[in-house]
Amino acid sequence: MNISNSDVILLAHSTFGVFGTLTALWTFVEALNASERNMRRTRAAATLTAFFMGITWILGGYWYVHFYPADRALILKGPWPFAHTIFMETKEHLFYATLILAIFLAIAAREKLYASAAARKLVLCTALLIVLTGLAIEGAGAVINHGVRVALMHSTAEVPR
Amino acid sequence: MNQENAQVDQTMSKTTAGFAISAAITVLFNTVLACTKDAWPALLKLMNRIAWHNWITQGIADLVLFILLGLLFSAMKTSPEKSQSRLASFLTVAVIVSGLGLFVWYAIF
Numbered sequence: 001m002n003i004s005n006s007d008v009i010l011l012a013h014s015t016f017g018v019f020g021t022l023t024a025l026w027t028f029v030e031a032l033n034a035s036e037r038n039m040r041r042t043r044a045a046a047t048l049t050a051f052f053m054g055i056t057w058i059l060g061g062y063w064y065v066h067f068y069p070a071d072r073a074l075i076l077k078g079p080w081p082f083a084h085t086i087f088m089e090t091k092e093h094l095f096y097a098t099l100i101l102a103i104f105l106a107i108a109a110r111e112k113l114y115a116s117a118a119a120r121k122l123v124l125c126t127a128l129l130i131v132l133t134g135l136a137i138e139g140a141g142a143v144i145n146h147g148v149r150v151a152l153m154h155s156t157a158e159v160p161r
Numbered sequence: 162m163n164q165e166n167a168q169v170d171q172t173m174s175k176t177t178a179g180f181a182i183s184a185a186i187t188v189l190f191n192t193v194l195a196c197t198k199d200a201w202p203a204l205l206k207l208m209n210r211i212a213w214h215n216w217i218t219q220g221i222a223d224l225v226l227f228i229l230l231g232l233l234f235s236a237m238k239t240s241p242e243k244s245q246s247r248l249a250s251f252l253t254v255a256v257i258v259s260g261l262g263l264f265v266w267y268a269i270f
Contacts, residue, residue: 057220061216061217061220064214064216065213065216065217085267086267086268089195089199090260090263090267092216093191093219093263094259094260094263096188096191096219096220096223097191097256097259097260099220100184100188100223101184101188101252101256103227104180104181104183104184104227107176107177107180107231108173108177108180108181110174110176111173111174115169116170116171117170117246118171118173118242118246119177121246121249122173122177122181122248122249125249125250125253126184126249129252129253129256133256133260136260
């Protein structure tokens with residue numbers, strides 16, 4: 001078995017991204033049932049969302065700067081260059097919207113959601129937006145991954161036997 | 162919502178309202194900055210020099226703007242209840258415009 005640092009960081013960044021998306025969904029459900037009893041749980045879920053998205057940024061950023069250029073070169077030479085030019089470019093910039101929303105969610109969840117309809121609506125919308133953008137980013141990651149795969153298959157097919 | 166014993170109103174703290182506006186503006190700024198650096202190589206070069214990589218510089222710029230605008234709007238006079246209830250719509254529209262804007266920009270250019 002040969003697992004490189006690049007593999008570990010790549011998989012860890014997407015795993016923490018999924019954790020962040022799931023805790024945002026958890027926050028959404030808690031906010032739907034807002035009461036005095038689940039206030040602390042809602043805040044914990046929202047804080048975890050910000051924490052996980054922060055870790056995702058650090059790990060994803062490190063991998064993107066140090067390891068992605070090799071993959072990018074492969075993708076651009078392969079049959080799916082749009083995996084980089086459209087999906088990676090959109091993904092890497094859309095992530096910042098998710099990160100800002102995650103930090104904001106932790107701030108908004110400090111409100112007494114059971115007593116403020118406006119704050120509750122804001123937390124519900126923010127959590128849902130994190131889930132939707134998180135899923136879009138995970139989907140874009142799959143397209144990029146496939147872009148590398150088809151590029152490698154393409155280059156292998158071109159090697160004379 | 163379990164609100165049997167709670168009085169529900171439309172108000173929220175100045176901090177939450179301020180950071181909600183800040184989040185919406187920062188998300189839109191993020192898209193504008195991404196498109197501008199893509200179209201203007203001099204800006205891309207400058208951003209590469211500021212913090213190792215233009216993407217890292219963009220992230221730092223977003224975070225700084227979000228915090229500064231959040232603190233600024235939080236310190237302002239509390240907005241009326243009606244406009245506070247519209248914050249969720251403003252944030253949602255900003256994120257949709259931002260996400261679609263990025264996708265369309267990179268798909269076309």
